[in-house]
Amino acid sequence: MSAPTTTNAWAENQRIPELSPTDVLVKLHAGSLNYRDLVICQGKYPRKVIEGVVPGSDGAGEVVAVGPAVSRFKRGDRVVTAFYQDFFGGAAPTEANSDKALGGSAHGTFRQYGAFDEQGLLPLPSSLNYREGATLSCAALTAWNSLNGLQYLKPGDCVLTQGTGGVSLFAIQFALATGATVIATTSSNTKAEKLRRLGVHHVINYREEPNWGAKAKALSPQGLGCQRIIEVGGPKTVKQSLQAVAPGGHVAMIGFLIGFEKDEDHPSFLEAFSRMCVVRGIEVGNRTQFEEMIRAIEASGIHPVIDPTFFHLKDLPAAFQYQYDQKHTGKIVVSIE
Ligand SMILES: NC(=O)c1ccc[n+]([C@@H]2O[C@H](COP(=O)([O-])OP(=O)(O)OC[C@H]3O[C@@H](n4cnc5c(N)ncnc54)[C@H](OP(=O)(O)O)[C@@H]3O)[C@@H](O)[C@H]2O)c1
Incomplete structure (x- = not known):
C-alpha cells in the first residue's frame, strides 16, 4: 500500500505534506479530550494557538510510512504522540522546547493521518489498545x-x-x-x-x-x-x-x-x-517521564479509566458538549477509524 496523500482532519480534508527524512506518518486510531482542548475550541486558551489548528492533545495510532532517516520506528509499529514534541528531559519545558504542543501551537490528533518527527512519538504500552493508549499524552x-x-x-x-x-x-x-x-x-x-x-x-x-x-x-x-x-x-x-x-x-x-x-x-x-x-x-511532562510511565503501566497492569460513551471523529462537537456538561468519568475517547 502506498502512503496516503490526504487526510480528513476535524472539519476539513487536508493534504498530507511530503515526509521529511525524520518524519513518521501515523494512521491515528483514537484521540481523547482534555479540558485544554475544550478551552482552545472556545477561544479562551491563554497560550499560543496556531491559526486553523487541528485540535487534539492526545493520540494513538499505527505507523504507515517512515522517512529515510527514521531509526526509532518502522511500518506497523503502534505509537502514541507526545504532547510536547520537543521536550525530552529536564524539570520544565523552556520556550524553545515547548513551542510544539499538539492541538495548540502545532496541529493535533483529531485527523486520520498525521506526520510527526520520530522524536515526538513513543511506543504504545504493550498492554493497552489504541483507545486506551490515546489517553496518555496529556492527562496521564x-x-x-x-x-x-x-x-x-x-x-x-x-x-x-x-x-x-x-x-x-x-x-x-x-x-x-x-x-x-x-x-x-x-x-x-x-x-x-x-x-x-x-x-x-x-x-x-x-x-x-x-x-x-x-x-x-x-x-x-x-x-x-x-x-x-x-x-x-x-x-x-x-x-x-x-x-x-x-x-x-x-x-x-x-x-x-x-x-x-x-x-x-x-x-x-x-x-x-x-x-x-x-x-x-506542572506542565505535562517530558519524554523521559513518559517512558518511565509506560514501563510503570506495563508492570502494574493499569488500564486507563475511559468513559463508556465513545464518539467518532465526525461527532467531535457532541463529545465536547458531553465534556462541557461534565457527564464523563475519566477520559472521553474519540475513535478515528
Ligand atoms: N498543567 C498541565 O500540564 C495540565 C495538564 C492536563 C490538564 N491540566 C488542567 O487540569 C485540569 C483538569 O484536567 P482534566 O483533563 O483532568 O479535566 P476533565 O477530565 O475535563 O475533568 C473535569 C472534572 O473535574 C471535576 N471538577 C469540576 N469542577 C470542580 C471543582 N469545582 N472542584 C473539583 N473538581 C471539579 C469534575 O469531576 P467531579 O464531578 O467528580 O467533581 C469534572 O468531571 C484542567 O484545568 C486542565 O486544563 C493541566
Missing part, C-alpha cells in the same frame, strides 16, 4: 509528573485528588499502584461510588463538605496531611489544598477548572512557608 503524564517529577511517591504516602477528570483518575491509579493512601473529592455521590470501586480509600463530596481540605487532612494516615495534592481547580480550590498538605508535601498546581478568579482570602506565598510545603507548577 501530567499525573505521573505531579506524583513523581520532583521526588518519587512512596508506599505509605497519602495523595489527595480533586474530581473525576482524566488527570485525577490517572493520579489515583498511579498512587494506588505505588501503595499510597488515596483521598479523592468529587461533586456527586454516584461518582463517589465509582471512586470507591477503583480502590480509593476515602471520598469527600466537595459540594456537601466545603472544608474538604481540613477533612482530608484528618482522614490522612495519623492526620499528618497529604504528601501530594493534585490541584486542578485553580485559585478557588488552592486554599483547601493547602489545608490538606503535609509538611514537606507537594501541591501540584495543574489546572484551572473553576477559572482564574481569586477569592478575597486567597492564600499568599507565606502559606507555603508556614506549611513547609512545595507548591509546584
Whole structure:
C-alpha cells in the first residue's frame, strides 16, 4: 500500500505534506479530550494557538510510512504522540522546547493521518489498545509528573485528588499502584461510588463538605496531611489544598477548572512557608517521564479509566458538549477509524 496523500482532519480534508527524512506518518486510531482542548475550541486558551489548528492533545495510532532517516520506528509499529514534541528531559519545558504542543501551537490528533518527527512519538504500552493508549499524552503524564517529577511517591504516602477528570483518575491509579493512601473529592455521590470501586480509600463530596481540605487532612494516615495534592481547580480550590498538605508535601498546581478568579482570602506565598510545603507548577511532562510511565503501566497492569460513551471523529462537537456538561468519568475517547 502506498502512503496516503490526504487526510480528513476535524472539519476539513487536508493534504498530507511530503515526509521529511525524520518524519513518521501515523494512521491515528483514537484521540481523547482534555479540558485544554475544550478551552482552545472556545477561544479562551491563554497560550499560543496556531491559526486553523487541528485540535487534539492526545493520540494513538499505527505507523504507515517512515522517512529515510527514521531509526526509532518502522511500518506497523503502534505509537502514541507526545504532547510536547520537543521536550525530552529536564524539570520544565523552556520556550524553545515547548513551542510544539499538539492541538495548540502545532496541529493535533483529531485527523486520520498525521506526520510527526520520530522524536515526538513513543511506543504504545504493550498492554493497552489504541483507545486506551490515546489517553496518555496529556492527562496521564501530567499525573505521573505531579506524583513523581520532583521526588518519587512512596508506599505509605497519602495523595489527595480533586474530581473525576482524566488527570485525577490517572493520579489515583498511579498512587494506588505505588501503595499510597488515596483521598479523592468529587461533586456527586454516584461518582463517589465509582471512586470507591477503583480502590480509593476515602471520598469527600466537595459540594456537601466545603472544608474538604481540613477533612482530608484528618482522614490522612495519623492526620499528618497529604504528601501530594493534585490541584486542578485553580485559585478557588488552592486554599483547601493547602489545608490538606503535609509538611514537606507537594501541591501540584495543574489546572484551572473553576477559572482564574481569586477569592478575597486567597492564600499568599507565606502559606507555603508556614506549611513547609512545595507548591509546584506542572506542565505535562517530558519524554523521559513518559517512558518511565509506560514501563510503570506495563508492570502494574493499569488500564486507563475511559468513559463508556465513545464518539467518532465526525461527532467531535457532541463529545465536547458531553465534556462541557461534565457527564464523563475519566477520559472521553474519540475513535478515528
Ligand atoms: N498543567 C498541565 O500540564 C495540565 C495538564 C492536563 C490538564 N491540566 C488542567 O487540569 C485540569 C483538569 O484536567 P482534566 O483533563 O483532568 O479535566 P476533565 O477530565 O475535563 O475533568 C473535569 C472534572 O473535574 C471535576 N471538577 C469540576 N469542577 C470542580 C471543582 N469545582 N472542584 C473539583 N473538581 C471539579 C469534575 O469531576 P467531579 O464531578 O467528580 O467533581 C469534572 O468531571 C484542567 O484545568 C486542565 O486544563 C493541566
